[in-house]
Amino acid sequence: MEPIARLLPxxxxxxxxxxxxxxxxxxxxxxxxxxxxxxxxxxxxxxTDRTLTVAVQDARWKRQLEVLAPQILFRLNGLLRQPLVTRIHIIVDRKFMVAETRRPAALPAVTLPEELPEELVDGASVIHDAALRAQFLRLAAACLARDRLTENP
Incomplete structure (x- = not known):
C-alpha cells in the first residue's frame, strides 16, 4: 500500500x-x-455533500466507471477508513482532462514546512493534478502543525 494511504485517515x-x-x-x-x-x-x-465528482475523457469511460463505481467506492472508503464518500458522480469533461494533461507534473512552487514527513511528500506523487497535490500537502502541513500545537500548548 502506498505510504500516503496510511496517512490519509x-x-x-x-x-x-x-x-x-x-x-x-x-x-x-x-x-x-x-x-x-x-x-x-x-x-x-x-x-461535495459526500459525493465525489470524477471527470472522465469520454462517454465510454463514463459507462465503464459507472459499472465499477460500487467496487471503487468500497476501496476508496476502505483507504479512508470511514464512509466519507457515499456516491461517485461521473461527468464527461474533455476540457478538464485536456487541461490536466497540459499541467506540469512537477509540484508548483509552494513553501512546505521542513518537518513534513518525507513519506507524505513522496506518497503525494500519486496525485497527478499538481495543484491538487500542492493543496493536499499544504493542508496536511496545516493539520500536522495544529496537532503539534494542541499536544504542546
Whole structure:
C-alpha cells in the first residue's frame, strides 16, 4: 500500500471536518483506488455533500466507471477508513482532462514546512493534478502543525 494511504485517515482526523482537506483526501484516495489506465482517463475533481465528482475523457469511460463505481467506492472508503464518500458522480469533461494533461507534473512552487514527513511528500506523487497535490500537502502541513500545537500548548 502506498505510504500516503496510511496517512490519509490521520489527516482526515486532524482536519476536524474541513471540507478542503476532506476533498483533497478523497481525491488522493481516488488515485490510489483505481488502476493506471483509469487514472490516466479520469480525475477526481471534488467532494461535495459526500459525493465525489470524477471527470472522465469520454462517454465510454463514463459507462465503464459507472459499472465499477460500487467496487471503487468500497476501496476508496476502505483507504479512508470511514464512509466519507457515499456516491461517485461521473461527468464527461474533455476540457478538464485536456487541461490536466497540459499541467506540469512537477509540484508548483509552494513553501512546505521542513518537518513534513518525507513519506507524505513522496506518497503525494500519486496525485497527478499538481495543484491538487500542492493543496493536499499544504493542508496536511496545516493539520500536522495544529496537532503539534494542541499536544504542546
Amino acid at each position: 490521520e489527516l482526515i482526523r486532524l482536519s476536524n471536518g474541513q471540507p478542503e482537506v476532506l476533498s483533497a483526501a478523497c481525491c488522493a484516495a481516488w488515485a490510489l483506488s483505481v488502476g493506471e489506465a483509469t487514472l490516466r482517463a479520469s480525475r477526481a475533481v471534488a467532494l
